[in-house]
Amino acid sequence: MPKKRPQRSRPTLKDVARKVGVHVSTVSRALAAQTNNRLAPRLVEKIRRTALRSGYRPNPAARALRTRRSRTIGVVIPDIADPAFPPIIRGIEEGLARNDYVAIVASTDGNPRRQQRVLETMRARGVDGLIVASALRSDAMLSKLASGIPVTTVIRKADAAGFSSVLHDEDDGIRLAVTHLVSLGHRFIATIAGPQTLSTGHNRHAAFNRHAKLLGVSLTPPLAAFARAFYEAEGERCTEELLVTGRPFTAIVCANDRLAIGAIAALRRHSLRCPEDMSVTGFNDMPLADRLSPSLTTVRVEHFRAGVEAAEIVVDMIEREGSEEPRQLVLPVELVVRGSTRRAPRRNTDRNAELSSKFA
Amino acid sequence: MPKKRPQRSRPTLKDVARKVGVHVSTVSRALAAQTNNRLAPRLVEKIRRTALRSGYRPNPAARALRTRRSRTIGVVIPDIADPAFPPIIRGIEEGLARNDYVAIVASTDGNPRRQQRVLETMRARGVDGLIVASALRSDAMLSKLASGIPVTTVIRKADAAGFSSVLHDEDDGIRLAVTHLVSLGHRFIATIAGPQTLSTGHNRHAAFNRHAKLLGVSLTPPLAAFARAFYEAEGERCTEELLVTGRPFTAIVCANDRLAIGAIAALRRHSLRCPEDMSVTGFNDMPLADRLSPSLTTVRVEHFRAGVEAAEIVVDMIEREGSEEPRQLVLPVELVVRGSTRRAPRRNTDRNAELSSKFA
DNA sequence: GAAAATCGTGCAAACGATTGCGCAAAACCG
DNA sequence: CGGTTTTGCGCAATCGTTTGCACGATTTTC
Numbered sequence: 001m002p003k004k005r006p007q008r009s010r011p012t013l014k015d016v017a018r019k020v021g022v023h024v025s026t027v028s029r030a031l032a033a034q035t036n037n038r039l040a041p042r043l044v045e046k047i048r049r050t051a052l053r054s055g056y057r058p059n060p061a062a063r064a065l066r067t068r069r070s071r072t073i074g075v076v077i078p079d080i081a082d083p084a085f086p087p088i089i090r091g092i093e094e095g096l097a098r099n100d101y102v103a104i105v106a107s108t109d110g111n112p113r114r115q116q117r118v119l120e121t122m123r124a125r126g127v128d129g130l131i132v133a134s135a136l137r138s139d140a141m142l143s144k145l146a147s148g149i150p151v152t153t154v155i156r157k158a159d160a161a162g163f164s165s166v167l168h169d170e171d172d173g174i175r176l177a178v179t180h181l182v183s184l185g186h187r188f189i190a191t192i193a194g195p196q197t198l199s200t201g202h203n204r205h206a207a208f209n210r211h212a213k214l215l216g217v218s219l220t221p222p223l224a225a226f227a228r229a230f231y232e233a234e235g236e237r238c239t240e241e242l243l244v245t246g247r248p249f250t251a252i253v254c255a256n257d258r259l260a261i262g263a264i265a266a267l268r269r270h271s272l273r274c275p276e277d278m279s280v281t282g283f284n285d286m287p288l289a290d291r292l293s294p295s296l297t298t299v300r301v302e303h304f305r306a307g308v309e310a311a312e313i314v315v316d317m318i319e320r321e322g323s324e325e326p327r328q329l330v331l332p333v334e335l336v337v338r339g340s341t342r343r344a345p346r347r348n349t350d351r352n353a354e355l356s357s358k359f360a
Numbered sequence: 361m362p363k364k365r366p367q368r369s370r371p372t373l374k375d376v377a378r379k380v381g382v383h384v385s386t387v388s389r390a391l392a393a394q395t396n397n398r399l400a401p402r403l404v405e406k407i408r409r410t411a412l413r414s415g416y417r418p419n420p421a422a423r424a425l426r427t428r429r430s431r432t433i434g435v436v437i438p439d440i441a442d443p444a445f446p447p448i449i450r451g452i453e454e455g456l457a458r459n460d461y462v463a464i465v466a467s468t469d470g471n472p473r474r475q476q477r478v479l480e481t482m483r484a485r486g487v488d489g490l491i492v493a494s495a496l497r498s499d500a501m502l503s504k505l506a507s508g509i510p511v512t513t514v515i516r517k518a519d520a521a522g523f524s525s526v527l528h529d530e531d532d533g534i535r536l537a538v539t540h541l542v543s544l545g546h547r548f549i550a551t552i553a554g555p556q557t558l559s560t561g562h563n564r565h566a567a568f569n570r571h572a573k574l575l576g577v578s579l580t581p582p583l584a585a586f587a588r589a590f591y592e593a594e595g596e597r598c599t600e601e602l603l604v605t606g607r608p609f610t611a612i613v614c615a616n617d618r619l620a621i622g623a624i625a626a627l628r629r630h631s632l633r634c635p636e637d638m639s640v641t642g643f644n645d646m647p648l649a650d651r652l653s654p655s656l657t658t659v660r661v662e663h664f665r666a667g668v669e670a671a672e673i674v675v676d677m678i679e680r681e682g683s684e685e686p687r688q689l690v691l692p693v694e695l696v697v698r699g700s701t702r703r704a705p706r707r708n709t710d711r712n713a714e715l716s717s718k719f720a
Numbered sequence: 721g722a723a724a725a726t727c728g729t730g731c732a733a734a735c736g737a738t739t740g741c742g743c744a745a746a747a748c749c750g
Numbered sequence: 751c752g753g754t755t756t757t758g759c760g761c762a763a764t765c766g767t768t769t770g771c772a773c774g775a776t777t778t779t780c
Binding site for chain 1: 765766767768769
Binding site: 009057058059060061062064065068070072080081083085086087089090093097102103104105106107121123124125126232261265287288291292293 | 369417418419420421422424425428430432440441443445446447449450453457462463464465466467481483484485486592621625647648651652653
């Protein structure tokens with residue numbers, strides 16, 4: 001029974017030092033890339049070998065205590081169960097691992113109080129930096145609680161300066177979607193916008209207005225409904241809202257995939273088929289978007305890459321000691337055309353027919 | 361320019377001690393629940409107040425160094441982008457937060473080498489315990505790398521003793537699904553089983569065999585296809601495999617939702633409609649399962665709760681110093697009937713008609 | 721060939737908390 | 751009231767690293 005060694009803890013610097021016959025400080029220097037050039041190469045080699053052989057692992061607590069660096073990044077997510085976020089987290093994980101950092105992630109449910117708690121425990125935990133996917137456009141709390149350590153937002157952007165950010169090219173994404181619809185003959189295009197408190201919601205909506213005008217398909221007044229959250233249920237509600245206006249339209253540009261899913265469901269309840277009667281576009285190309293029926297025409301974004309880049313940015317900010325100003329990165333997007341969009345119906349459905357003829 | 365204080369670090373025990381006029385050890389004791397009863401109540405009160413007022417937060421690194429406890433749990437997930445896992449992670453997060461622990465999570469992609477790396481960095485990070493959702497039935501590596509710290513598996517179980525586990529009642533779930541189908545008149549039921557290297561895959565398949573026999577609907581030889589992974593594509597492949605047997609069946613019990621989604625897609629390619637021609641059941645009730653078309657009849661499991669329970673279990677094992685043996689928890693499941701199952705067709709589709717009549 | 725610069729390593733002090741031990745003062749006992 | 755126990759708190763060591771400084775030995779420089 002190897003129960004003899006009750007706390008067989010890992011070897012420490014001291015153990016390695018004893019084995020090699022040098023002082024612990026020498027071992028420490030030999031193992032660190034920045035300092036081992038001041039030692040005799042032969043010694044360094046020897047130390048490294050015995051360290052490796054004895055399975056030495058630096059004690060993270062001791063190192064953190066001494067260096068005031070935990071090599072830990074806090075990741076704040078609105079809702080990890082939302083399919084948009086896991087790929088980002090994966091990317092962050094990847095980007096951090098490359099630099100020997102780890103993440104502690106927490107969800108906020110979009111609830112400011114929870115976000116505050118989360119940020120506080122992260123500060124208490126001594127994270128070296130923060131990656132925030134839950135930022136509001138004006139997020140006073142974030143500015144307050146995040147002061148002093150590098151912060152980057154992903155996917156969303158806070159208006160306040162001082163944060164780095166990595167974003168998708170929302171404007172181009174919406175441009176692609178609208179252009180696509182127009183090329184299919186759609187002229188009456190409604191939109192379901194996301195929450196205007198979020199940069200995504202706001203920017204996509206602004207982009208929609210801009211490009212609709214540019215392409216000469218803007219309606220007056222604009223045919224838009226505003227979702228209070230990026231959920232399917234809100235997509236349904238907004239669709240109802242659009243339908244009860246009685247105004248004609250043949251396509252809906254949704255601010256994200258989940259809204260689009262809700263929209264399609266609501267349309268179906270009203271016996272409007274997608275894509276035959278109504279084209280719908282999403283945004284994100286979330287997992288399963290290709291497996292729905294109809295499969296979703298949407299804007300593909302590089303969530304994984306966004307995570308990686310965000311991780312690299314915080315790490316970089318940390319290691320350069322904040323001597324740098326915030327960076328902004330915008331990732332390209334791409335339209336993926338699938339089953340939810342189709343050539344605009346010549347003969348509109350009954351309810352649209354009368355009205356659209358007025359406008360034609 | 362408030363650049364004067366270059367490293368305005370948080371107050372330490374020493375700061376609080378100086379302010380109150382006592383020794384740091386006294387402050388330490390006053391702040392810990394186990395030791396403050398040895399101090400004068402009035403003093404404790406005073407210390408706590410000034411600690412609070414000055415915004416004191418224990419330095420986690422220092423504490424970890426001294427106590428050899430990081431209050432950090434490693435969470436190992438096969439793939440965080442798989443919709444089954446985020447709710448579990450949320451649950452873990454919740455369960456850990458209640459006890460003032462945090463999680464560091466990493467994905468393995470079901471890749472043993474990656475799992476090894478992940479487990480190693482977690483050990484190196486000094487996690488106090490492990491929650492593993494990626495366990496294989498026989499996972500030698502896990503047994504090796506996890507030795508010495510409390511481990512619990514979630515959702516999946518490793519055969520090796522020594523681990524706690526929290527599982528869903530797979531057997532009952534499959535029983536519910538099969539019973540449901542039988543009550544709808546199905547007599548020829550095929551199954552798409554999951555990977556037999558995973559406890560889920562294995563147990564659900566065993567359960568299917570058992571209950572099919574119990575209900576008198578087992579086919580000989582059994583009509584089963586084995587997925588190599590819990591992916592949609594495998595669901596498609598397995599469905600093809602079932603169809604080419606040429607044997608009649610009117611329902612497929614799938615080992616999870618993603619396989620079911622793949623199955624439905626493959627059926628559609630063969631002009632078999634679900635549920636009119638073929639009923640399909642899933643397992644998990646993953647997000648969006650209710651939004652697919654057809655919406656999925658499936659077995660709902662309590663993923664969130666599983667996470668919470670797993671967290672509570674590891675924490676408990678840690679705080680009791682491993683003086684306890686592993687615990688096993690099985691959570692109840694529930695059938696949720698939706699659109700993908702329907703009364704068995706009287707007149708089977710052409711290809712089933714001839715054959716099923718033979719068996720009828 | 722002596723002074724100066726460089727090199728290679730050891731010494732010891734942190735970092736901030738926890739905790740066994742000791743020692744006064746207070747409380748208790750007969 | 752003297753002696754014993756209890757109470758309340760301080761002392762100092764310790765956890766494992768990192769890093770400024772010191773210092774002898776080499777090498778360089780003029």
